[in-house]
Amino acid sequence: MGITNKMSLFLILLLQLTAVTGKRFFTVKVGDEVTFPCTNVMDHQDKCDGTTWLYNESGGTAVVTLVDRGQVGEEAKAKSDRLRVTENCSLGIKKVTEEDAGQYSCRQVRSGQQQGEDALVYLSVVRMTEHQDNDEVTLRCSVTTNGWCRHTVKWLFNHQDVDEYQKDMKTSKDSVTFLTSHVGYTSGFHLFTCQLTDDYTGYVSLFPFSPSSSGLLRVIVVSVGLAALIMIVVAVNIWTRIKEKKTQMDEISVRYDVDDGIVIYENI
Known part of the structure; x- marks a missing residue:
């Protein structure tokens, strides 16, 4: 079976899996941005005032309210600058960290009553070192x-x-x-x-x-240091040669004057 056919079959299976389980799975790298769709969002909302996003930490039992009726909740103030709610009530997260891994639930509420089941999203986070x-x-x-x-x-x-x-x-x-x-x-x-x-x-x-930036910095520092060392060696070599040539010229000038019986005192 060709690659194209395999991918098509996989997408069909993934769509079927999502339809059956109602779950979505995301895997992103540290520092990336991700947006979770709210697949059960209700119509006729004013700025997603019927939408709540909940977060359950990986392996934990505590549930944190990230978004309450369309607004970033008090419990999420520490990372409010990384969260946003889109026009279709999806949840966006910037500069993803490992601590963001876990289960996210989009809940619809009307007149204080939950409407239907939560739409679940599972996030895994990759770190490369x-x-x-x-x-x-x-x-x-x-x-x-x-x-x-x-x-x-x-x-x-x-x-x-x-x-x-x-x-x-x-x-x-x-x-x-x-x-x-x-x-x-x-x-x-x-x-x-x-x-x-x-x-x-x-x-x-x-x-x-x-x-990583530290790895690149190490390479840059080594490269710059090596270049500086080479420049210093070249400069010292040139300076030494100029000094040797000047000394040789001064010695020749003094000997010539002495041979003529004339002694001239100079500031060298």
């Missing part, structure tokens, strides 16, 4: 789940399975280790991709790796 020990680098792709989902992690290099095609790389459950002599910061790191497979839905997500 790097650790360098001398010439050895380890990339890790960890997932904070919502308590419902489980993911299988696989590393790809240049769109190929690391385990199958890259014999000089070592992989574990969620990491890959290699030597910088084989893969450089600027030329090879972007070829790594973390592939996540949702064990519940079978959905596959791909997250290309990019060096």
